[in-house]
Structure formats: structure tokens, C-alpha cells
Amino acid sequence: MLEIERLLQRVEKPGRYAGGEYNAVRKNWDRVAVRVAFAFPDVYEVGMSHLGLQILYGIVNRRQDALMERVFAPWPDMEALLRTKGIPLFTIESRRPVRDFDILAFTLQYELTYTNVLNMMELAGITLTAAARGENEPLVIAGGPCAFNPEPLAAFVDLFVIGEGEEVVHELLDAYIRARREGKRRTAFLRDAADIPGVYVPSLYAADYFSDGRIAGIRPLLPDVPARVTKRVVRDLDAAPFPTHPVVPTIEAVHDRGMLEIFRGCTRGCRFCQAGIIYRPVRERSLERLLADGQELVRNTGYDEISLTSLSSVDYSQLYPLVDRFLPVFKPERVSISLPSLRADAFAVEIARRLQEVRKGTLTFAPEAGTQRLRDVINKRVTEEDLLRAVEAAFASGWLRVKLYFMVGLPTETETDLDGITALAASVLKVGERCGVPKGRLRVTVSAACFVPKAHTPFQWEPQADRETLREKILYLKRRLKDRRIDLDWHDPETSFLEAVFARGDRRLSAVLLAARRLGCRFDGWREHFDFARWQQAFAESGLDPADYAYRRYDYSEVLAWDHIDTGVSRDFLVTEHQRAYRGELTPDCRWEDCLACGVCPELGVAPVILEVRS
Amino acid sequence: MFRYRVTFRKEGPARWIGHLDLVRAMERACRRAGLPLWYSEGFNPRPRFVFALPLPVGHIGLKELVDVYLRVPAGADSVKARLAPVLPGGIVVVAVVRVPREAPNLMAAVQRASYVAEGGLDPAVTPAAVETAVRAVLEAKEIKSVRQGKAGRKERDIRPGIFDLAAEYDRGELRVAMTVKAGQQGNIRPEEVVEALLRLGGLPGDAMDFTFYRTGLFVVTAGRLVGLG
Numbered sequence: 102m103l104e105i106e107r108l109l110q111r112v113e114k115p116g117r118y119a120g121g122e123y124n125a126v127r128k129n130w131d132r133v134a135v136r137v138a139f140a141f142p143d144v145y146e147v148g149m150s151h152l153g154l155q156i157l158y159g160i161v162n163r164r165q166d167a168l169m170e171r172v173f174a175p176w177p178d179m180e181a182l183l184r185t186k187g188i189p190l191f192t193i194e195s196r197r198p199v200r201d202f203d204i205l206a207f208t209l210q211y212e213l214t215y216t217n218v219l220n221m222m223e224l225a226g227i228t229l230t231a232a233a234r235g236e237n238e239p240l241v242i243a244g245g246p247c248a249f250n251p252e253p254l255a256a257f258v259d260l261f262v263i264g265e266g267e268e269v270v271h272e273l274l275d276a277y278i279r280a281r282r283e284g285k286r287r288t289a290f291l292r293d294a295a296d297i298p299g300v301y302v303p304s305l306y307a308a309d310y311f312s313d314g315r316i317a318g319i320r321p322l323l324p325d326v327p328a329r330v331t332k333r334v335v336r337d338l339d340a341a342p343f344p345t346h347p348v349v350p351t352i353e354a355v356h357d358r359g360m361l362e363i364f365r366g367c368t369r370g371c372r373f374c375q376a377g378i379i380y381r382p383v384r385e386r387s388l389e390r391l392l393a394d395g396q397e398l399v400r401n402t403g404y405d406e407i408s409l410t411s412l413s414s415v416d417y418s419q420l421y422p423l424v425d426r427f428l429p430v431f432k433p434e435r436v437s438i439s440l441p442s443l444r445a446d447a448f449a450v451e452i453a454r455r456l457q458e459v460r461k462g463t464l465t466f467a468p469e470a471g472t473q474r475l476r477d478v479i480n481k482r483v484t485e486e487d488l489l490r491a492v493e494a495a496f497a498s499g500w501l502r503v504k505l506y507f508m509v510g511l512p513t514e515t516e517t518d519l520d521g522i523t524a525l526a527a528s529v530l531k532v533g534e535r536c537g538v539p540k541g542r543l544r545v546t547v548s549a550a551c552f553v554p555k556a557h558t559p560f561q562w563e564p565q566a567d568r569e570t571l572r573e574k575i576l577y578l579k580r581r582l583k584d585r586r587i588d589l590d591w592h593d594p595e596t597s598f599l600e601a602v603f604a605r606g607d608r609r610l611s612a613v614l615l616a617a618r619r620l621g622c623r624f625d626g627w628r629e630h631f632d633f634a635r636w637q638q639a640f641a642e643s644g645l646d647p648a649d650y651a652y653r654r655y656d657y658s659e660v661l662a663w664d665h666i667d668t669g670v671s672r673d674f675l676v677t678e679h680q681r682a683y684r685g686e687l688t689p690d691c692r693w694e695d696c697l698a699c700g701v702c703p704e705l706g707v708a709p710v711i712l713e714v715r716s
Numbered sequence: 717m718f719r720y721r722v723t724f725r726k727e728g729p730a731r732w733i734g735h736l737d738l739v740r741a742m743e744r745a746c747r748r749a750g751l752p753l754w755y756s757e758g759f760n761p762r763p764r765f766v767f768a769l770p771l772p773v774g775h776i777g778l779k780e781l782v783d784v785y786l787r788v789p790a791g792a793d794s795v796k797a798r799l800a801p802v803l804p805g806g807i808v809v810v811a812v813v814r815v816p817r818e819a820p821n822l823m824a825a826v827q828r829a830s831y832v833a834e835g836g837l838d839p840a841v842t843p844a845a846v847e848t849a850v851r852a853v854l855e856a857k858e859i860k861s862v863r864q865g866k867a868g869r870k871e872r873d874i875r876p877g878i879f880d881l882a883a884e885y886d887r888g889e890l891r892v893a894m895t896v897k898a899g900q901q902g903n904i905r906p907e908e909v910v911e912a913l914l915r916l917g918g919l920p921g922d923a924m925d926f927t928f929y930r931t932g933l934f935v936v937t938a939g940r941l942v943g944l945g
């Protein structure tokens with residue numbers, strides 16, 4: 102303990118490790134049957150902005166027989182100290198070594214945190230490879246969106262939880278406690294766990310390859326292990342526990358506000374978007390529940406801002422009534438309400454205006470592509486007219502800055518589409534001038550991300566544009582966006598390349614991760630720590646060509662590394678959507694229109710929950 | 717507007733949070749306590765918290781002070797009772813008193829701070845050597861101290877800002893008590909004093925390894941120190 106205090110004295114931001122946060126839970130270690138360390142493989146400020154952590158923390162700590170503590174990736178200054186002093190990675194709450202816990206549970210939010218996963222295990226003194234791990238080492242589990250293609254981490258993780266964790270976490274802990282009581286060895290427990298729906302035990306499957314490197318198949322090694330693992334989904338979010346007593350970070354988090362999840366799922370159907378598939382169907386939470394939870398959240402945290410979170414909050418069917426009922430309650434308490442992102446239309450701006458978001462000065466929209474043609478390809482059902490009308494409403498209501506999110510390198514993209522981005526930015530400026538935004542304050546930011554083909558999406562078969570091409574596209578935009586009132590920021594093509602490799606990667610990549618880790622890669626999502634040359638070396642050492650994963654067009658007939666993970670959405674639906682993309686055909690949203698038979702509802706025995714169906 | 721002076725300790729895990737984070741933590745705690753905070757007028761209304769003097773990250777504060785402004789009056793005891801249970805770990809309310817609205821600004825008032833620094837020395841160091849070191853500091857005409865500020869390295873003389881210095885020493889355990897200049901008119905950090913003590917006394921050791929406690933904040937009235945809070 103004293104040792105750790107000494108380390109805190111020497112790091113740049115000791116608050117990341119100090120703990121003591123309001124609502125943090127410290128339980129008696131000896132009075133519970135199972136102890137879980139929840140590991141977020143990124144820095145504290147990022148991890149503490151994550152709702153999933155707060156949800157699971159609340160659920161596990163409410164159990165009498167279990168405790169959960171948190172651990173984040175130590176920043177390199179702390180890592181160096183841990184290594185030189187030989188102090189093992191510790192949790193925030195009790196500062197116990199992570200290795201003492203029964204279960205180490207990672208959340209996988211982003212592919213470029215995988216080296217942090219390994220690094221954290223290494224710093225904890227846990228054997229990296231699952232097959233070599235001892236009986237008295239923690240069980241290593243992982244969940245989160247990236248677990249929908251678990252294969253790159255298959256060698257390191259004992260089991261993955263696919264889908265929403267609220268219910269399965271109980272089943273898993275119960276099974277763990279039972280196995281311990283019966284004195285079962287890890288392999289026996291894992292065999293049992295594989296029977297829990299949504300649990301994927303990679304060691305119970307084998308992957309076969311063709312001589313050209315493509316996957317021949319992924320098959321269970323035992324007869325009664327399921328060939329496919331289907332995701333878990335919470336049928337009724339109103340009945341699910343919600344963290345109204347979240348841990349309030351003491352140092353400023355990236356999103357330093359209360360989070361109120363208003364619905365889960367999004368069926369707008371953007372063809373590049375993985376979240377839009379894996380969180381289906383849409384399930385809205387009721388007004389009553391949200392009002393009650395929102396007020397409790399404010400009371401228990403002291404936050405002066407509550408964010409109404411979801412994948413596209415303006416789509417909440419009762420948004421107006423919700424805001425109307427929140428405002429009179431929150432206003433006297435000086436609590437503001439915010440929306441994480443806006444749909445590009447006038448309704449969204451009107452809502453934002455009512456929420457007085459204008460104070461913040463910047464309004465953000467995501468048209469994603471520069472021309473109508475390409476927006477049709479990706480099924481982003483927003484027109485230039487919608488966008489400009491929204492922007493006009495925004496400028497007229499006092500906003501000064503508009504931020505526009507785009508993707509470059511989308512399938513079928515040409516120079517015309519890039520010109521469309523610059524033209525759109527210019528039109529937005531013009532609208533701003535016309536609305537009389539004071540000269541010198543008008544600003545448009547164009548943010549260009551690189552398209553990354555993701556598992557389980559209609560674009561999962563698409564190649565990623567190569568790094569040179571992406572770089573040229575960004576430079577092209579840079580040259581064209583000459584106006585000093587327009588800023589351009591972009592995602593690094595190298596980073597996006599690695600993201601694509603791991604998003605579609607298979608088991609063989611575990612060797613690359615080990616090599617990259619050994620070569621010192623970590624915090625790869627952070628520009629100041631990302632070192633592409635090391636990664637190239639790691640691939641070379643492992644004899645794998647990353648381009649095979651990222652730049653290749655996968656054939657419909659191919660076995661994909663994630664085919665044994667079932668989102669409930671049918672392959673046929675993805676193929677159809679992929680083909681419709683090439684024909685530029687729009688697909689409506691089943692939230693407002695008829696069911697499109699994507700498959701998830703009948704397959705998982707769920708249904709969309711929409712409070713009010715617009716006609 | 718009703719003004720309350722909260723005396724609190726900042727220790728344990730809270731020791732490791734910076735000043736801006738402390739301000740935020742205090743505001744959130746007051747909101748959880750349901751205190752009727754006073755808010756500024758205007759576009760972006762803010763509550764008013766005036767802290768006496770920021771405490772550097774890592775230092776333990778035993779008598780820290782903040783003035784909290786409420787829009788309706790409340791009993792000082794009730795403010796304390798409501799605040800105490802909703803503070804984050806390591807922030808502990810010691811006392812709450814009502815102060816007149818027109819009392820001098822807390823931040824502007826602070827002129828002196830007292831600190832205690834505790835740390836280990838090589839046990840071979842003798843009490844006499846420590847005594848000599850203390851005398852060396854007190855008798856020095858000038859003590860140059862370099863500080864890394866935002867605008868680069870700055871060298872200045874800290875000797876005039878050291879008003880009191882005493883040490884207790886027992887077999888390797890050193891405890892230094894000091895009173896130094898503090899506040900907006902110039903601020904001496906206790907690390908600088910310990911550094912000077914080690915350097916001028918030729919004692920082995922690193923000020924980084926010491927634990928620092930701020931034990932009091934003072935105004936000077938008619939040449940005498942009067943504790944705030």
C-alpha cells in the first residue's frame with residue numbers, strides 16, 4: 102500500500118489510480134464467493150466515460166456473494182514505475198493485485214486496445230496464453246462490441262460474452278461459484294460455461310485453413326458444443342437494472358456527465374455500422390422509468406449535466422415529451438440536458454435549441470458522405486437539403502460552429518464524392534454568412550474518418566482502401582478546403598488499417614499481438630504512442646500479411662472468422678443490403694416502417710420496443 | 717447571498733486530485749447535499765466557491781478552507797450535516813461557520829501557511845547535523861530556488877518567505893515544521909524549503925520522498941498570525 106502511495110507521488114495524474122470516488126464500492130474481500138476485476142484497456146478518463154462499466158459494476162456489486170473492482174490501463178509513466186519497482190498491476194478500490202481476483206473481465210470497445218489487454222495481463226503477472234495459464238490464476242473473460250469478432254484474442258481469453266451483459270453476467274457468476282464449490286478444474290468449468298447462451302469458449306473450437314490462407318472452417322471440438330454462439334439481448338430494458346448510483350470520477354473524465362440511456366439499438370441501417378447490427382432491435386425505455394432514473398441520477402451524483410445517450414438519441418419516439426417533462430424538473434436545479442450527437446434535420450436542431458445546447462457553440466452532424474449518390478450507397482438517409490436546413494436553423498438560433506463527420510474510402514467512392522465534401526462544407530459556410538453569424542466567429546470543422554470494414558455489417562466483405570490511397574484522399578481534401586474558416590481533422594490511415602485488420606482478423610493474429618506487445622506496442626489508439634513500424638515488424642515476424650485481412654475483397658462463399666458468432670441478423674439480409682448498396686437503393690428504418698426481416702427478432706424471440714409508432 | 721466557510725481535510729485518496737478536480741468535486745458534493753447554491757447571473761450561471769489556496773497534488777491538507785455561497789440561509793450545523801456524508805473519499809468536513817457576506821475575500825486574505833514535512837534520512841545522520849542544517853537555512857541571507865513555471869524556469873530568493881522553521885529528528889525520521897509566505901502576493905512551496913534544508917545542511921535525501929501536510933492558513937494582523945477557519 103505504502104509502495105503504491107510512493108508511485109502516485111511520481112506520476113503525472115495520480116488521480117487515475119487513487120480511487121475514493123463517490124459511489125465507488127468497497128466490499129469485504131473475505132465475505133464474497135467471487136471477486137471480479139473489471140478491466141478497461143484504456144486510460145481512466147476514457148474508461149470512466151463508459152456506461153457499460155457502470156452497468157456491470159452496479160449489477161455485480163449488488164450481489165451479496167460477489168464484488169467487482171476496477172482497473173484501467175496504466176499510463177506509460179505509471180507502467181514504467183510498476184515495471185522498475187516490480188509492483189503488480191492493482192485495482193483502484195482495494196489496491197489489491199489484479200492477480201488475486203478470481204475473474205479478470207475485459208471490455209473490448211476498440212480493436213486498438215488489444216495490446217493494452219495483453220500489457221495489462223503482463224503487468225498483472227498473469228500468463229498471457231490461456232492454454233498455459235495455471236489453475237490459480239484468474240479466469241480471463243471479455244465482452245463488448247469487439248467480442249463479436251473474438252478471434253484475434255482467442256488465444257488469450259478463456260471465454261467471451263457475446264452481446265448484452267445484464268443477464269448473462271449472473272448466469273456466469275452462478276456457474277463459476279457452483280464449479281468452485283464442486284472443486285471443478287478450469288477446463289471443466291469452461292465446458293459447463295459453453296452451455297450458457299451467449300458464452301463463447303474459444304478453446305472448444307478449432308479453425309482450419311486452406312493452403313492459400315483462407316479459413317476452411319471453425320468447428321467445435323466436442324459434439325455437444327454449439328456450432329454457433331448467439332448473442333444475448335435484454336428483452337425489456339425497463340426491467341433491466343440501470344446505474345443510478347454510478348461512480349463519479351474525481352478527475353475529469355472524457356464525458357464528465359451523467360449518462361441516461363434512453364434506448365438501445367439503432368435500425369437506421371447505415372451499411373458500414375456495426376453497432377447498428379449488433380445492438381438490434383431498438384428497445385426504448387419508458388418515459389416514467391427515464392424520468393425516475395434521471396432524477397435519481399442527478400441526486401446521487403451531483404452532475405449538472407445529463408446526457409440522453411443512445412446510438413441516435415433524436416430518434417427516441419418520445420423525445421419531445423421527455424424533454425418537456427425533464428426541463429421543469431431540472432431547470433431549478435441548474436441541470437442541463439445534452440444529446441451526444443444530432444441527426445441532420447431541423448427537428449434535431451429545434452430540440453437542441455430547447456436544451457440550450459447553443460451555449461456550447463458547436464453543433465455536430467454526421468452526413469458521412471459528400472454526395473447524395475454515396476449517401477444512398479451507405480444508406481445514410483439524409484439529403485443535402487435536410488442538412489442545410491438544419492444548419493440554417495442552427496445558425497439562426499445562435500450557433501457559431503458546425504462540425505461535420507465524414508468517412509473517406511467508402512465503397513464506390515470517387516473524386517466527385519470528395520468534392521462533395523468540400524462543396525458541402527462551403528455551402529454550410531455560405532448559410533452561416535447568410536444567417537449573419539459574426540465574421541471571424543463562423544467556423545466549420547470537417548472531420549474525416551477512414552472507412553473500416555467491420556464484421557457482421559453489409560460491408561464486411563469490402564476491401565479497405567490502402568493507406569496510400571487514403572492518405573491521398575485526405576491530402577486532396579486538405580488542398581481543397583482552403584477557406585480559413587474551415588478546419589480539417591482526420592483519422593490516421595495507419596491506425597484505421599490496423600483497426601480493419603483486427604476487426605476482420607482470425608486466430609492467427611494472436612501471434613502478431615504477442616510480437617507487437619513484445620516490441621513495446623500499447624496505447625495504439627493514441628497518436629503519441631502509436632508506432633506503425635513496430636507493427637510492421639510484428640507482422641513480418643509472424644509471417645502474416647496484414648493486407649490479406651484489410652485490403653482483400655472477401656468472397657460471399659468464404660468462411661469468415663466470425664461466422665460462428667451469431668448476431669441474430671441473417672446473412673441473407675447482409676448480402677441483400679450489400680447488393681442494394683451497389684444499386685444505390687435505400688432501405689427504410691423498421692423503427693418507423695414495416696419489419697425488413699433482418700432476422701433478429703424471430704431468431705432471438707424479441708421485438709422492437711417503440712413507445713409511440715409514428716404513422 | 718449567504719456565505720459559509722467550510723474547513724475540511726484533504727487526505728487519503730483525495731490527496732491525489734488536483735485543484736480543479738477538487739473544485740468540481742466540492743460543487744458536486746454540495747449538489748448531492750441538496751444545498752441551495754447561489755448562482756451567478758448570465759448566460760452560463762455558475763455557483764461560487766472561493767478556496768483559500770490551492771493545495772498541490774499529493775499534499776495532505778488538514779485545515780483547508782473554502783467559502784460556499786448559498787441563496788437562502790441555512791444553519792451552519794445543517795450545512796455540515798448535509799455535506800459530510802456525500803463527500804468523496806478523503807475529503808472530510810471539519811467545521812462550517814457562517815461568515816458575513818462582506819468579509820474579505822478568502823483567497824485574497826491568505827498570507828501565511830504552515831506545513832509539516834515528514835521523511836526518512838539515512839539513519840547515520842546525527843541530530844546535530846539536522847540542527848546545523850536548520851540553522852544554515854535560518855542564517856542564510858539568500859536562498860535561491862528554481863521553479864519550473866508555465867513560462868519556463870524561474871529563479872528567486874525564498875529566504876524572505878520563510879518565517880519559521882523547526883525540525884525534530886529521531887534515528888532517520890525527520891519531521892520539519894515551517895511557516896512560510898502564502899497567497900496571491902507570493903507563495904513558497906514547502907518542497908523548496910525542504911530542498912534548501914537538505915542542500916544547505918549537506919544532508920542526503922530527496923524532497924520528493926517527503927510527505928507534506930498543510931496544517932494551517934493564516935492572515936497577519938498587527939504582526940500576529942491569525943488562523944483562518
Ligand code: SF4
Pocket residue numbers: 368381382383691692695696697698699700701702703708709
Ligand atoms: S427483425 Fe424486423 S423489426 Fe426486428 S430489427 Fe430486424 S427489421 Fe427490425
